[in-house]
Amino acid sequence: MKILLLGSGGREHSLAWKIAQSPLVDEVFSAPGNPGMDKIGPCFDLDPTDLKAVQELALQIVPDLIVIGPEAPLAAGVSDALRARGFDVFGPSQKAAQLESSKGFAKDLMKKYGVPTAGYGRFTDLTEALEYLEGMTAPYVIKADGLAAGKGVVIAQTLEEAENTVEEFMAGRFGDASAEIVIEEFMEGEEASVFVMTDGEGAIYLPVAQDHKRVGDGDTGPNTGGMGAYAPAPVVDARTLELVQTMIVEPMLSGMADDDMPYQGVLYVGIMVTPSGPKVVEFNARFGDPECQVLMAGLPGDIVPALLVCATGGLVSSHAALCEMMGLSEFRPSATVVMAANGYPGAVKKGSVIAGVDNADAIDSVTVFHAGTDMNEKGELIAAGGRVLGVTATGDDLRQAVDRAYHGVAAIDWPEGFYRRDIAHRALK
Incomplete structure (x- = not known):
């Protein structure tokens, strides 16, 4: 097989590294890639959100599978454009990827499907947002609606800080991404990352990971895209994972399929393990970074068959065989x-x-x-x-x-x- 991987970060390097180990794979191409990925296979300097450039490269290489690493190409509709050209793609459609590209969209879907999450409000009007804050108690969670490179969430400890954050966001701190904001209730508990590989029907649950969002030791300082990660994370026991499956993942996948946006790829479920059970903090439409690195390193087997089945369908019937090929039961910490x-x-x-x-x-x-x-x-x-x-x-x-x-x-x-x-x-x- 020839595989084309879009992206240039640590997540994509770990995916390229893992994919290249597969006996099924002859070549791994990356666009744009990085110096580490360049040692694995050819890298092509292009913008992975540029639909025309990506399609031209795919038509030149003719890969057997295209794996989309980051969220920006998914939000731009690259997966749809490539599928329209007849390519098999690991990554959700633009419509389904709104789970990540719009926090408000994701919250509305969770509400519709009965998925447990924090109470919230969506706002494009500053006055209405500030009035909503006055009816809440500290701490306050303010999120940019759109993509903000993992930095668009602030947990404000005082009403004054919350009001200042809302004003900064809506004044364009993250450009169009924060023109609309979501204000949420604060959830007490410990966060964890659950990753589900899916073709829209079946689901493979990868070991639960936990990342470190805050920049400083002891979870201090501002939020980042992630300063480290580890797996497996003991905070999620078997019972909690079962609740994630039945209360969160299954309703989301079946609901999205019913609403004509079946989800194909990896669904990142950021959960808060609260005293009343797991609740969704956020969804992402791709592997987490740096959680992807620990998952790829710890899996002893071949991930390529699972990537391909998620892109083409048939996961329910091949589930057990794919889990065995990946070596899920032998995952190394x-x-x-x-x-x-x-x-x-x-x-x-x-x-x-x-x-x-x-x-x-x-x-x-x-x-x-x-x-x-x-x-x-x-x-x-x-x-x-x-x-x-x-x-x-x-x-x-x-x-x-x-x-x-x-x-x-x-x-x-x-x-x-x-x-x-x-x-x-x-x-x-």
């Missing part, structure tokens, strides 16, 4: 430590040189996934984004996986970077 550029999630300086990645990669059970890297004119690896590397490791248990990941971090020489030192602290406490 895994952890990812994100190395980010100083200043993240605010403004960062690009171009600093990173050394020692090969040394980290050479450590037993450690793999370094590139998230925001580039090469300079001297051929040196440089930082080209906020989150730059995802140092990932597996182990016989979670403690060993975490220790190996930090051993990998220590082998990397990058003074302009930083990382959290407490990844998986909830599971290891």
Whole structure:
């Protein structure tokens, strides 16, 4: 098989790395890719949201499967355009991807299908939003309706902070993405990430992961796209996962199919484990980043047959065989430590040189996934984004996986970077 992977981050590098291990696969092409993905197969410099460019590349390569990594191409309708050309695509339609591209759309669907989530209001009028806040109690959860690179959520501790956030959002802090906002009730509990691979009917549940959104140790500081992750996460026990399946995933998949937007791809279910059971924090239309890295590293088997069946149908009848091929029952505990550029999630300086990645990669059970890297004119690896590397490791248990990941971090020489030192602290406490 030839597989085309769209995207350029740590999630996409880990997918390319895993896909390339399949005995079914001869070539992995990436667009635009990154220096890490370039070692796996050819990379093509194009914007993955550019429908015309992506279609032209697909017609040139003629891949057997196209895997869409990030959310922006899904929101732009790339999967629809490629399917119309006759390609098999792992990734939901533009209509179904609104679960991520519009927080309000997702909340309205949950309400329609009876899926447990926080109470909420949708607003495009500032006065109405501020009046709604006055009827709530602290803390307040304010979300940009559209895509904001994982940074469009603020948990305000006071009414004044909430009002200021609402005003900033609606004044264009995230451009059109925050022209409409969602205000939610705060949910007490612990968050976890449930990933479901689906063809719209059947469902494969991957090991539950937990990421670290806050920038600083002890879950302090502003929200980020994710500073690290680990799996499996013990916060979700078998009973909780059963409730996620029956109360959340099954109603969503059947409801969306009935509403003429069947969901194909991976459904990311961000849940809050509350005293009254699991409730949805958010849906994403793709693998989480950095959760994807721990999932790909920990799975010992072949993920390609499952990707293909999700794209083409027939998951219900082949479910057991696909789970066995993936090695789901033999998943190895895994952890990812994100190395980010100083200043993240605010403004960062690009171009600093990173050394020692090969040394980290050479450590037993450690793999370094590139998230925001580039090469300079001297051929040196440089930082080209906020989150730059995802140092990932597996182990016989979670403690060993975490220790190996930090051993990998220590082998990397990058003074302009930083990382959290407490990844998986909830599971290891």
